Amino acid sequence: MAQAAPLPFNPLRFGPVGVKVESRADGELILRSAIALGAYARCNGEWLERWAKEAPERVFIAERQGAGWREATYAQARGAARSIAAALLSRGLSASRPVAVLSDNSVDHALLKLACHYVGIPIAPISQAYSLMSKDHAKLKAIFKLLEPGLVYVGDEARFAATLAALGEFRFELASSQPAAGSGATPFSDLLGTPVVGAAKAAVDAAYAAVDGDTIAKFLFTSGSTGEPKGVINTQRMITSNQVSYAGAWPFLTDEPPVLVDWLPWNHTFGGNSNFNMVLANGGSYYLDDGKPAPDLVDRTAANLALVAPTIYLSVPRGYDMLLPFLENDARLRRNFFSRLKLIFYAGAALPPSLWARLEKLGIEETGRRVRMVSSWGSTETAPMASIVNYDIDRAGVIGNPAPGCELKLRPVGQSNGKTKYEIRVRGPNVTPGYWKRDDLTHIAFDEEGFYKMGDAVRFADPADAAKGLEFDGRVAEEFKLSSGTWVHTGALRVKAIAALAPVAQDIVITGHDRNHAGFLIFPNLPACRALARDLPLDAPLAAVLAHPAVRACVEQGMRALKADGGGSSTYAPRALLLEEAPNIDAGEITDKGYINQRAVLNRRAALVTMLYTAEKPANVMEI
DSSP, rough: OOOOOOOOOOOOOOOOOOEEEOOOTTOOOOEEEESSOOOOOSEEEEEHHHHHHHSTTTEEEEEEEETTTEEEEEEHHHHHHHHHHHHHHTOOOTTTBBBEEOOOOOOHHHHHHHHHHHHHHOOOETTTTIIIIIIIOOOHHHHHHHHHHHHHHHHHHGGGHHHHHHTTOOOOEEEEEETTTTTOOOOOOHTTTTOOOHHHHHHHHHHHOOOOTTTTEEEEEOOTSSSSSEEEEEHHHHHHHHHHHHHHHHHHHHHHHEEEEEEOTTTTHIIIIIHHHHHHHHTOEEEOOOOOOOOTHHHHHHHHHHOOOEEEEEOOOOHHHHHHHHHHHHHHHHHHHSSSSSSEEOSSSSSHHHHHHHHHHHHHHHHBOOOOEEEEOGGGGSSSSSEOOSSSSSSTTTTEOTTTEEEEEEEEEEEEEOOOOOOEEESSTTTTOOTTOOOHHHHHHHHHTSSSEEEEEEESTTTTTTTEEEEEEEEGGGGEEEETTEOOOOHHHHHHHHTTTTTTTTEEEOOOOTTTEEEEEEOOOOOHHHHHHHTTTTTHHHHHHTOOOHHHHHHHHHHHHHHHOOGGGGGGEEEEOOSSOOOOTTTBBBBBOHHHHHHHHHTTTTHHHHTOOOOOTTTTEOOO
């Protein structure tokens, strides 16, 4: 029987597909986009000025308020940003005394960010994980010591009382949208109410005119998983060139103002640079999702998506994993979600094939077409997009071609699945000039030609056709050899293993350096494990849940499936262990963005690693 032709994709205007390849005698390759980088704005304040003039009544930013939304139009956002900017300038804030933000995304946070960018005062959004999840606040204190902020903003002061007490050694003005009684914090409404007249107006206008591409827009902090967090300098040029690069690859962004419903935090370059500025640059509307991929919050995401239909949906694989059951079981939500959706975008990690298939199936059932699913690649240091998919793909893992304006240097470092494996480096106007007050770290982060050394590995999707893009192939530093001399490509194995061990495995750490075989340390998806162990009481101890025969059988079945796929000792693990203790942020096991640091877990849990390799298998270790 002839196989039916696949359904067409939804209409979408992509830029030209192509890549220019320069080959060097030593095997290195330099890749450049076939799309020229267009002219970019002097600063992102120019975007605010443009849309306040061209679409003054259009909603720019909105957050949930009761049953509805608190909204700020472009005209309102511009007026508020200028008032706040006047207040900040009067306080003498600058790169040496910047603004720090401890709170999550909000309209007030957005207005403060716009104000800082407008007059060239750096802002530093800091992960709430360092303030609300940490026990010792060590990383937060290290950040404050580096930054020396002159003003710190929190939304609800009472929520951050313990954090602020831990920062008692530092001197700064505290501003809050909900100040605690008698605290002395400056009400955010005071900043919003600053008149922009006379000398204040002249100061704001002069500061705005002085902002250029080299002006520091923000400091974003890396996870600090291998030491103290590093302050990545983000300039105005990085931000504005990156959005023009997006528009070159995805010209549909300029065809219709994008509408986002987004939970991704602004202390992360994905949410704070890519998404926020994608809306601002193109005159779109940004609806803040007060949910997130967590058992007690994902229902808020579903509720928000039932109210507002996005034109683009951007998330991480964990976000799609938790949202899919809502889309599958709620026809009204599904209808609204897909009603004007042009693109599904994932980043941060590869989307497991099972999630890809479920998303594609839902899109076809709802629209009669395949909704395009794409990705890109980059980092905090690249603002973030350095490669992008602007063509049809049918599976996850492809990260596309160089973004317009970016040069990618590929250095061969071995073989992976029969293809040449390359270390990838980046150069372009979107790349950071370095780390704040750390010239030593800046020096080692770049090679002799000025390429930023990302530490990631890639391979060509089709070695015979470079235009089909690159595939992500893990972190170079995480690769290791078994005692047989066989390389284990941890990135690829981790993605396959999480998919094979679904729904039990939320994340997996790969063991086996200089051992006879690989092993899995599994961070479990606790709700999924409790669902499998349905005969246990709801309050059953975690150890009992993880020891349940149904949970163990799911893991062992996935392990056997990996082995059956073939590929040898580097592509499966004969032993695995479910971890009772969640990853510890203070120990660096998990980053503020939710990514597991393999090396930190292996070091901290060395005794558990040893259990995977003892001659007499412990009872809690699973084996095939």
